[in-house]
Amino acid sequence: MPALVRIAATTALLALLPLAGQETPSAARVVGPGVPAGMVTIPAGSYAPLLRTSDEPERVAVAAFWLDARPVTNAEFLEFVRAHPQWRRSQVSPLFADQGYLGDWAGDLELGARAAADAPVVRISWFAVRAFAKAAGKRLPTTAEWERAAAAGFTRADGASEPGFNAWVLGGLARPTPEVLPAAGSGRPNFFGARDLHGLVWEWVQDFNTAMTTGESRADSGLERNLFCGAGAASARDVRDYAGFMRGGLRSSLRASYVVPNLGFRCARSLPSASSANSFQ
Amino acid sequence: MKTIPLALLLAAAALAARAADAPRPCCAPATPAQPTAPCCAEEKPAAPLATRSLYQLDATWTNDAAKPVSLVSLRGHPVILAMFFASCEYACPVIVNDIKRLQAQLPAAARERTQVVLVTFDVARDTPAGLRAFRERMSLDGQWTLLRGEESSVQELAMLLGVKFKQDGRGQFAHSNIITVLNPEGEIAHQQAGLNGDVSETARVLSGLAKVTAVAAK
Numbered sequence: 363m364p365a366l367v368r369i370a371a372t373t374a375l376l377a378l379l380p381l382a383g384q385e386t387p388s389a390a391r392v393v394g395p396g397v398p399a400g401m402v403t404i405p406a407g408s409y410a411p412l413l414r415t416s417d418e419p420e421r422v423a424v425a426a427f428w429l430d431a432r433p434v435t436n437a438e439f440l441e442f443v444r445a446h447p448q449w450r451r452s453q454v455s456p457l458f459a460d461q462g463y464l465g466d467w468a469g470d471l472e473l474g475a476r477a478a479a480d481a482p483v484v485r486i487s488w489f490a491v492r493a494f495a496k497a498a499g500k501r502l503p504t505t506a507e508w509e510r511a512a513a514a515g516f517t518r519a520d521g522a523s524e525p526g527f528n529a530w531v532l533g534g535l536a537r538p539t540p541e542v543l544p545a546a547g548s549g550r551p552n553f554f555g556a557r558d559l560h561g562l563v564w565e566w567v568q569d570f571n572t573a574m575t576t577g578e579s580r581a582d583s584g585l586e587r588n589l590f591c592g593a594g595a596a597s598a599r600d601v602r603d604y605a606g607f608m609r610g611g612l613r614s615s616l617r618a619s620y621v622v623p624n625l626g627f628r629c630a631r632s633l634p635s636a637s638s639a640n641s642f643q
Numbered sequence: 644m645k646t647i648p649l650a651l652l653l654a655a656a657a658l659a660a661r662a663a664d665a666p667r668p669c670c671a672p673a674t675p676a677q678p679t680a681p682c683c684a685e686e687k688p689a690a691p692l693a694t695r696s697l698y699q700l701d702a703t704w705t706n707d708a709a710k711p712v713s714l715v716s717l718r719g720h721p722v723i724l725a726m727f728f729a730s731c732e733y734a735c736p737v738i739v740n741d742i743k744r745l746q747a748q749l750p751a752a753a754r755e756r757t758q759v760v761l762v763t764f765d766v767a768r769d770t771p772a773g774l775r776a777f778r779e780r781m782s783l784d785g786q787w788t789l790l791r792g793e794e795s796s797v798q799e800l801a802m803l804l805g806v807k808f809k810q811d812g813r814g815q816f817a818h819s820n821i822i823t824v825l826n827p828e829g830e831i832a833h834q835q836a837g838l839n840g841d842v843s844e845t846a847r848v849l850s851g852l853a854k855v856t857a858v859a860a861k
Contacts, residue, residue, distance in 0.1 A: 617802070
């Protein structure tokens with residue numbers, strides 16, 4: 363399909379174009395036939411880890427990728443467990459999901475009053491969401507990708523410099539999670555067109571287990587050499603980024619079988635590779 | 644979930660590979676000096692795996708002889724499992740040393756039944772040849788299995804073991820130092836975190852498991 367290849371390649375090239383200076387919405391929101399339905403393009407950029415050791419770079423390059431515009435809903439997850447019975451509540455292996463998996467649902471294949479169809483699915487383990495992503499031909503975003511997307515404000519790629527944005531993010535943290543979650547995707551789109559990265563639910567990332575703050579909570583106050591190989595002193599980039607600390611703290615406390623009442627997920631996809639873009643020439 | 648027939652097929656392939664490699668014929672009669680080869684236990688029709696068995700993972704690994712290995716081929720034996728990478732400058736030689744100390748604390752029979760498996764984080768650099776060099780450098784005998792796998796398999800195993808890891812800019816990996824003991828069904832029986840620790844509790848668990856499996860094998 364040369365035409366499709368051409369469209370995909372063009373999209374990839376557009377997305378990979380280095381954006382000079384301030385990113386503008388028109389350049390950032392690459393939409394078109396190449397972008398999968400329900401996803402937005404997060405153009406190539408970088409991510410500044412909140413905590414890093416002295417020999418880690420200040421900014422990590424993040425290649426352009428596609429990200430679901432909103433978290434995955436109960437209805438979508440229900441379709442998945444219908445097709446993959448081993449991920450139903452009654453059948454999931456305890457190795458892959460703790461007790462309470464899909465605990466808001468009324469039954470194996472029934473959502474019920476506490477889990478609105480269009481609300482983000484929660485109480486799902488990393489193993490389960492990874493299987494969902496795989497079945498959808500997608501993957502989970504990495505920490506760097508997720509943070510890159512979520513660092514955007516409403517009107518700027520760099521939300522930290524947008525007046526009021528950080529306060530808005532903190533406001534979301536201050537609100538308790540409601541008994542029944544509202545619809546996923548009802549939030550205001552950010553600069554890249556992604557919704558609800560803040561304020562609705564926490565989200566799983568592919569490599570959440572790279573967040574290393576302590577070996578075990580009883581024993582230490584910092585990174586201990588006997589528990590973690592290669593651990594040096596970590597220093598924080600921006601101590602005002604309270605929400606970033608919260609996310610890092612959550613990630614470092616998770617295990618892949620955990621299910622959490624306000625932890626959901628969304629999927630990502632890599633753009634067609636540079637080699638396929640080259641074949642266009 | 645994981646289709647067991649597929650897992651068994653993979654196991655069979657892995658067993659064939661192990662057998663080809665083995666320093667003695669597979670299923671030679673066990674003697675005190677030469678315990679029953681791991682493959683013998685697998686030739687009986689296998690019961691379904693325990694619900695928390697790590698052997699449900701369907702990943703295929705590659706050992707340092709470039710042969711495919713499935714973890715389920717270890718079924719029936721107590722296993723000491725740790726993750727490492729061969730170019731590690733600090734902790735990994737210590738983990739190996741800790742495991743050797745642990746082995747030394749086991750009664751002879753338990754020591755012989757216990758298999759040791761090291762799985763590398765470094766999927767790019769730790770080729771079978773790299774693992775083989777590590778085996779020689781650390782003087783690891785035939786009870787040690789050194790494995791590499793796909794990145795996603797490594798991540799999945801690390802998740803199941805609760806091992807955190809992260810590659811830094813120089814290609815080194817920061818990682819949790821955890822020694823895991825698997826029971827003969829592949830379930831986590833015990834975990835020891837940290838280096839240079841007291842291994843006597845881990846040794847006690849392993850000795851108990853080895854006794855049970857020795858009885859089962861009779």
